[in-house]
Amino acid sequence: AIDGDRLWGTIMETARIGATPKGGICRLTLTDLDRQVRDWFRAACTAAGCTVTVDAMGNIFARRAGRDNSLKPIAIGSHLDTQPTGGKYDGIVGVLAGLEVLRTLNDHGVETNAPIEVIDWTNEEGSRFAPAMLSSGVFAGVFDTAYAYARQDRDGQGFGEALDRIGYKGDRPCGGHALGAHIELHIEQGPILEAEGKTIGVVTGVQGMRWYEVTLTGAESHAGSTPMPLRRDALLGAAHMIAAVNQVALAHAPDAVATVGLIESRPNSRNVVPGSVFFTIDLRHPDDGVLARMEAETDRALRAIAGAAGLGIAMERVWDSPAVRFDADCVAAVQRAADAAGHASRRIVSGAGHDSAYIARVAPTTMIFVPCEKGLSHNEAEHAEKSDVVAGADVLLRAVLDIDQR
Amino acid sequence: AIDGDRLWGTIMETARIGATPKGGICRLTLTDLDRQVRDWFRAACTAAGCTVTVDAMGNIFARRAGRDNSLKPIAIGSHLDTQPTGGKYDGIVGVLAGLEVLRTLNDHGVETNAPIEVIDWTNEEGSRFAPAMLSSGVFAGVFDTAYAYARQDRDGQGFGEALDRIGYKGDRPCGGHALGAHIELHIEQGPILEAEGKTIGVVTGVQGMRWYEVTLTGAESHAGSTPMPLRRDALLGAAHMIAAVNQVALAHAPDAVATVGLIESRPNSRNVVPGSVFFTIDLRHPDDGVLARMEAETDRALRAIAGAAGLGIAMERVWDSPAVRFDADCVAAVQRAADAAGHASRRIVSGAGHDSAYIARVAPTTMIFVPCEKGLSHNEAEHAEKSDVVAGADVLLRAVLDIDQR
Ligand SMILES: NC(=O)NCCC(=O)O
Ligand SMILES: NC(=O)NCCC(=O)O
Numbered sequence: 001a002i003d004g005d006r007l008w009g010t011i012m013e014t015a016r017i018g019a020t021p022k023g024g025i026c027r028l029t030l031t032d033l034d035r036q037v038r039d040w041f042r043a044a045c046t047a048a049g050c051t052v053t054v055d056a057m058g059n060i061f062a063r064r065a066g067r068d069n070s071l072k073p074i075a076i077g078s079h080l081d082t083q084p085t086g087g088k089y090d091g092i093v094g095v096l097a098g099l100e101v102l103r104t105l106n107d108h109g110v111e112t113n114a115p116i117e118v119i120d121w122t123n124e125e126g127s128r129f130a131p132a133m134l135s136s137g138v139f140a141g142v143f144d145t146a147y148a149y150a151r152q153d154r155d156g157q158g159f160g161e162a163l164d165r166i167g168y169k170g171d172r173p174c175g176g177h178a179l180g181a182h183i184e185l186h187i188e189q190g191p192i193l194e195a196e197g198k199t200i201g202v203v204t205g206v207q208g209m210r211w212y213e214v215t216l217t218g219a220e221s222h223a224g225s226t227p228m229p230l231r232r233d234a235l236l237g238a239a240h241m242i243a244a245v246n247q248v249a250l251a252h253a254p255d256a257v258a259t260v261g262l263i264e265s266r267p268n269s270r271n272v273v274p275g276s277v278f279f280t281i282d283l284r285h286p287d288d289g290v291l292a293r294m295e296a297e298t299d300r301a302l303r304a305i306a307g308a309a310g311l312g313i314a315m316e317r318v319w320d321s322p323a324v325r326f327d328a329d330c331v332a333a334v335q336r337a338a339d340a341a342g343h344a345s346r347r348i349v350s351g352a353g354h355d356s357a358y359i360a361r362v363a364p365t366t367m368i369f370v371p372c373e374k375g376l377s378h379n380e381a382e383h384a385e386k387s388d389v390v391a392g393a394d395v396l397l398r399a400v401l402d403i404d405q406r
Numbered sequence: 407a408i409d410g411d412r413l414w415g416t417i418m419e420t421a422r423i424g425a426t427p428k429g430g431i432c433r434l435t436l437t438d439l440d441r442q443v444r445d446w447f448r449a450a451c452t453a454a455g456c457t458v459t460v461d462a463m464g465n466i467f468a469r470r471a472g473r474d475n476s477l478k479p480i481a482i483g484s485h486l487d488t489q490p491t492g493g494k495y496d497g498i499v500g501v502l503a504g505l506e507v508l509r510t511l512n513d514h515g516v517e518t519n520a521p522i523e524v525i526d527w528t529n530e531e532g533s534r535f536a537p538a539m540l541s542s543g544v545f546a547g548v549f550d551t552a553y554a555y556a557r558q559d560r561d562g563q564g565f566g567e568a569l570d571r572i573g574y575k576g577d578r579p580c581g582g583h584a585l586g587a588h589i590e591l592h593i594e595q596g597p598i599l600e601a602e603g604k605t606i607g608v609v610t611g612v613q614g615m616r617w618y619e620v621t622l623t624g625a626e627s628h629a630g631s632t633p634m635p636l637r638r639d640a641l642l643g644a645a646h647m648i649a650a651v652n653q654v655a656l657a658h659a660p661d662a663v664a665t666v667g668l669i670e671s672r673p674n675s676r677n678v679v680p681g682s683v684f685f686t687i688d689l690r691h692p693d694d695g696v697l698a699r700m701e702a703e704t705d706r707a708l709r710a711i712a713g714a715a716g717l718g719i720a721m722e723r724v725w726d727s728p729a730v731r732f733d734a735d736c737v738a739a740v741q742r743a744a745d746a747a748g749h750a751s752r753r754i755v756s757g758a759g760h761d762s763a764y765i766a767r768v769a770p771t772t773m774i775f776v777p778c779e780k781g782l783s784h785n786e787a788e789h790a791e792k793s794d795v796v797a798g799a800d801v802l803l804r805a806v807l808d809i810d811q812r
Contacts, residue, residue, distance in 0.1 A: 084673035085626045085681060127675040190631035209630060211676060220491045220785040223665035223688045224615060225596035225757030228655050230781070235666055236652055242645035249634050259629035260641055261676045263669065267490035269533040270617060270667045270686045271759075272784040275491060280676040282629045351631030353677075375636070378678040379626040 001108065002397055004390035007100040011389070014040060014080070014096065015088040024380025025088055029081035029123040030058070030162035037080045038168060041095065041120055048102045050118070054170030055177075056145055057135035058122040058163050064102050066115040066404075072180035074112070074400055075363070076101060077119030077136070077355055083127050087382020089372060089389070094185045095120050097393035104397060112404045114180050121355040122163070128153045129162075130280075131211055131319035136355035138174045140362045145174055154264070179363035181330055181403050184356040185396045186367055187384050191375030192348060199391050200338040200345035201369030205326050206357040207255075207286040207349055210295060211319035213278065214241070214302065217312035220267060220275030235265045235274035237309040244301040245281055248294050256285045256294060257351070286349055288322050324357045327364035330403065334368055337398035343391055352377070368395050407514065408803055410796035413506040417795070420446060420486070420502065421494040430786025431494055435487035435529040436464070436568035443486045444574060447501065447526055454508045456524070460576030461583075462551055463541035464528040464569050470508050472521040472810075478586035480518070480806055481769070482507060483525030483542070483761055489533050493788020495778060495795070500591045501526050503799035510803060518810045520586050527761040528569070534559045535568075536686075537617055537725035542761035544580045546768045551580055560670070585769035587736055587809050590762040591802045592773055593790050597781030598754060605797050606744040606751035607775030611732050612763040613661075613692040613755055616701060617725035619684065620647070620708065623718035626673060626681030641671045641680035643715040650707040651687055654700050662700060663690045663757070692755055694728050730763045736772035736809065743804035744774075749797050758783070774801050 017037045018027030027033040038060060042052050045062030052062050063073060078094025098118035105112065121139075126132025129151040137143045149160030163169045188194075193201050218232035242260045249258035263279040281298065285291040299315060306313035331347075338345040348369055350357075356365045370392035373383040423443045424433030433439040444466060448458050451468030458468050469479060484500025504524030511518065527545075532538025535557040543549045555566025569575045594600075599607050624638035648666045655664035669685040687704065691697040705721060712719035737753075744751040754775055756763075762771050776798035779789040 083626075083675055083678055085675075085678060125675075126677060127673075130676060132677060188631070189628045191633070191636065207630070219782075220489075221781075222595045222758055222783040223667055224613070224663065224690050224759060225594070225783065226663070226781065227597070227660065228652075228663060230597065233652075233665070235669065236648060239645040239648035239666075242642060243649070246634075246639075246642055253634065257630065257632070257634060259639070259677070259679055260645075261629055261678050261680060262674045263641065263671050264674075265669050267533075268668045268670075269489055269491075269531075269784070270536060271532060271538060271665070271688055272489055272491060272667050273665055274667060275785070282677055284630050352628055353630060375627075375632065376625075377628040377631065378675070379681070 001104055002100055002390060002393045003104065004386065007097060007390060007393055008386050010096045010099065011088060011092060014092065020380050022380035024382065025082045025086045026084050027082045028084065028128045029125060030166055034081055035166040041080060044099055045118065048106060050102065053172055054168055055172040055174040056170055057138050057148060057174040058168035058170065059135050059139060059174060060120040062118045064116045066112045068113055069115055071114035072178045073115040073117040074403055075117045075119055075179045075182040076396065076400065077121055077182055078184050078186060079121045079124035079355060081123060081125050083125050083378045085378060085380050087377060087379060089187045089382055089384045090189065090377050091124055093187060093389055097185045097396050100393050101397045101400060114404055116400065124355050129159045132353050133355050133358050136358040140358040141175055142358055182356060182359040182363045182365040183396060183399055184354060184367045185392045186354060186369060187372040187377060188369040189352045189372060189377035193369060193371035194375060196346060197344065198346045199343040199388055200395055201348035202331060202335045202338060202345050203326060203350055203367035203369055204331055204347050205349050206324040206353060207284050207351055208288045208291045208323040209284040209321045209353055210291060210317055212281040213316050213318050214281065215314045216277045216306065218275055221273045223271040223273055226273055231273050232310045233273050234277040234311055237305055237311045238263065238277040238279055240305045241302050244305060245298060248297050252285060252290055252294060258283050286323055321353055321357060324360050326360055326366040330364045330366035333399045333402045334366055334395065337395045337402055340398060341394055343395065368392050407510055408506055408796060408799045409510065410792065413503060413796060413799055414792050416502045416505065417494060417498060420498065426786050428786035430788065431488045431492045432490050433488045434490065434534045435531060436572055440487055441572040447486060450505055451524065454512060456508065459578055460574055461578040461580040462576055463544050463554060463580040464574035465541050465545060465580060466526040468524045470522045472518045474519055475521055477520035478584045479521040479523040480809055481523045481525055481585045481588040482802065482806065483527055483588055484590050484592060485527045485530035485761060487529060487531050489531055489784045491784060491786050493783060493785060495593045495788055495790045496595065496783050497530055499593060499795055503591045503802050506799050507803045507806060520810055522806065530761050535565045538759050539761050539764050542764040546764040547581055548764055588762060588765040588769045588771040589802060589805055590760055590773045591798045592760060592775060593778040593783060594775040595758045595778060595783035599775060599777035600781060602752060603750065604752045605749040605776065605794055606801055607754035608737060608741050608744060608751050609732060609756055609773035609775055610737055610753050611755050612730040612760060613690050613757055614694045614697045614729040615690040615727045615759055616697060616723055618687040619722050619724050620687065621720045622683045622712065624681055627679045629677040629679055632679055637679050638716045639679050640683040640717055643711055643717045644669065644683040644685055646711045647708050650711060651704060654703050658691060658696055658700060661692055692729055727759055727763060730766050732766055732772040733770035736770045739805045739808045740772055740774055740801065742808055743801045746804060747800055749801065774798050
């Protein structure tokens, strides 16, 4: 019943906002480009007959009235922000498939029992402002608004200030807004569905993830005249630590992952021994107990390296998102929808974080995955087949109607 | 005969231009701050009765006429630019001691046989624009002006453009200007003089140094959903390489040094496996043969790491400044001056590069070192004792007069 060409058209149309030469999108949260895609989305939802509201975190809610508007809305949410090397599908497919569901319901004059809300959550990526899933986190009561507003990007701009600047700091408070359910369609961002030839991933949960910030303090000195034994080289120390973080993941194979994604070295001059380094660590595992052990091992390894190298070290855990198990009824609704549509499917745990991981704390929640080429995501070459995306949107529509019936 | 208080006063006065909270100076070449200190220097030299000219590389020549102005000038040159974490003495002492020599000669009504020229060489540091000693290099015919103008900082601004912007692209061509001698006073930037309790280093040469740029290409991917074996993590590869570069230096202890001073990782986002990394290598050794072996070992180690990690690698040598031996007559003049003034001295080879290393190709050249605290340089805490700096300036004056006599 979904209009696949129309859905694909909106994906390709909005992909122009922040398009990169390599075919991806760079549309960091709360930038002018984010404002542009938000304006587009708001206009499209208004044209589809929705009431659009914005909350204090910039989350956008497009509401299509139901038969009984005292019922809690069924939400379809994801995000329109991207990574610096983002693809055309991560998050975007979830929001635009939501819009397509609204349009399809309109086309067929379907009146649902409950209202339907399509949501664009602010700063899911966590690239410009850490942590990820910040605004769904506030919605779910994990963070408060003051904490969120105080987050700073690497240039020192505050989240609250940036939100104001693009004109998306809404009047409505964030949270305290009950949802009957929350369903999110997303590309898998991993290799499993493609490898097994499945069209639909019925997502049962999300693995645990923790973020850390590490600051090393050595001493700047001359690269030509400082003998090797007299150096306190913060970048050399960081190099040993990056290797150690990788070892922690390998020690918990095959499920653990560990990544140093961001590094800044100072003064970053060719002929100065680096005096200080800031870097981040991302540790993940489906089992929170193993994740805690990975943290302890990382902490131990880094402190040993710092000690041996004469470096000061400050290591702070800045984010802890425990493993999540999705709502059994919602999962069953997605499974029924996939089966009814005749798509090959499998249960799957998400390696990536999603707004649904936080919304699951305050509403029955699940997700639908579709394959992406080689599992590649956070990469400009990220690709999903149109037929898979359309299948996912179709399962989304069916699942929403299924939940609406019950 | 030098006025130590006056010399120290000029050092502290100009140290305000680009002063950092930690007591150092950040006055990168061709910035507005560099323009300010150049304007100050030009005015001071004009007030001291000099004719000031600027060449096409922005090198500033302050000429005090001699008895016979057909004689080649005796030059006193160093630099007023600094590192991002620069100190108050590196380079600055050499230029301002030159000014103090001019003022002292004026005070005593001394007429030299040859003219004296005090020179501020542009971009000695090589921090904003690689390589170091760029403009003394053009003067000496090592580089041509077109090559120099095309150098870019990490934001892509060209050297020629930046020089124009601060108004210091002079009419006079760079080079083809014969010098009778070139003497440079500088802090040692290393620990030897202090450790041995010597006031004066009689510099016999400069060690060899080579710079490299390395670009690694992996693949951006999702930090949460990309299994460890499927990653091509450019930063992890760089980490192993930084450790390997350090090993190359240790394998040629005690004289070799090796430094990775600058690194840029892309997209530099906490939850993206780094897709590409750019970093620099600085290798040095007093023996060019050993330096060549260090290069070969580095190249081999880096290619092996890249191969094992599935990373593309481009490694380019962007600078090669071979070991330099200074002019025996100039060295002898400095030794005589140190002895006559009664300063404890020793022969020393410079670990740092200096404009004198290039000027030595076109004029009889040497340097005078004075100790700096703990050998620390390229650090905001860089410190030299006033008495040592004054002693160095005194030796400089004596050496210049000695050379002028011969
Ligand atoms: N889906 C997605 O890419 N989320 C970003 C948050 C994370 O998993 O790091
Ligand atoms: N003297 C000095 O610090 N020069 C910078 C060039 C270098 O040695 O790297």
